[in-house]
Amino acid sequence: MAIGLLIIGDEILSGKRADRHLAKLIELLSTRGMQLSWAEYIGDDPARITATLQRSFASRDIVFSCGGIGATPDDHTRRCAAAALGLPLVLHPGAKEKIQERIADMARTEGKEPQLDAPENLHRLKMGEFPQGAQLIPNPYNKIPGFSIAHPEEGAHYFLPGFPVMAGPMMEWVLDTIYPHLFHKSTNIEKSVFTLNAMESALTPLMEQIEAEFGLVKVFSLPHVGDARTEAHIELGVKGDSIQVESAFQTLLSGLDARHVRYRMSL
CATH class of the missing domain: 3.40.980.10 (MoaB/Mog-like domain)
Incomplete structure (x- = not known):
């Protein structure tokens, strides 16, 4: 429901x-x-x-x-x-x-x-x-x-x-x-990183690949334009079934590494 x-x-x-x-x-x-x-x-x-x-x-x-x-x-x-x-x-x-x-x-x-x-x-x-x-x-x-x-x-x-x-x-x-x-029945989790030197358009193929490979996972992308205290970045992550999220997240990190995208882990 x-x-x-x-x-x-x-x-x-x-x-x-x-x-x-x-x-x-x-x-x-x-x-x-x-x-x-x-x-x-x-x-x-x-x-x-x-x-x-x-x-x-x-x-x-x-x-x-x-x-x-x-x-x-x-x-x-x-x-x-x-x-x-x-x-x-x-x-x-x-x-x-x-x-x-x-x-x-x-x-x-x-x-x-x-x-x-x-x-x-x-x-x-x-x-x-x-x-x-x-x-x-x-x-x-x-x-x-x-x-x-x-x-x-x-x-x-x-x-x-x-x-x-x-x-x-x-x-x-x-x-x-x-x-x-x-209460507390959901097994869904969320994991993300902050990407620092990439455009959403460049990351879209990786996002589409992950959703095609992991049917119980959704990919999300939240751009931040930055300000005097915060560097512009994109929060890029995966959410959904706890087992698939772990594998999808590793695929995400590997994809970012292959594209030489700088990132840092979110809290």
Whole structure:
């Protein structure tokens, strides 16, 4: 199962807010020996959100979706998820309970009695309307839950708020509660060098040779233009299956030596 991330909201694409979900998920996965496979940013366009979810629901991926699950007019994710699945939106009884708990907590903080049937509080219950059959994701920050949709065979979608202070702990809960069996299962490793006197075009044939010879290895090339403190260089490396990476790396070094390319080992 690949792991993906959807980040939904015009505020990210316009630059009003900087995305922090991507870095957080990469961090959480890395500490558990896991890796993010893909990520997409989507604006508040219902048709595009629905089409994207239809495509990702058809996969077996583990997908985290952040943003758009509130109850204001620009929050489309809950409705789009239901449309993508062909399911009705229904008020989840557990979500209703948690939302009403939050309403009561807020009222007590203000020294008031909660008015659960007040129009604004009835509107807040829309945050608990999820595609039929959804499961809850607890929110330790303010109790308003997210929701998940399991795929028929494997994988699932996890829908979280757009606020990183909420989404981060909820991502962590999903990983630690549902996927501990996947922690540190990967046997992939990465090895690289910094080449100091070569152009990418001159190194491309060597890179193509390595990928053709080692089917479980990917080659990567990351040029650095250099600055006052750092010499211009290319980080050239191989990543993938731990056994093949060792052999591929030796082939890489031999190829660089044969081409009289200066290099130093990366840390």
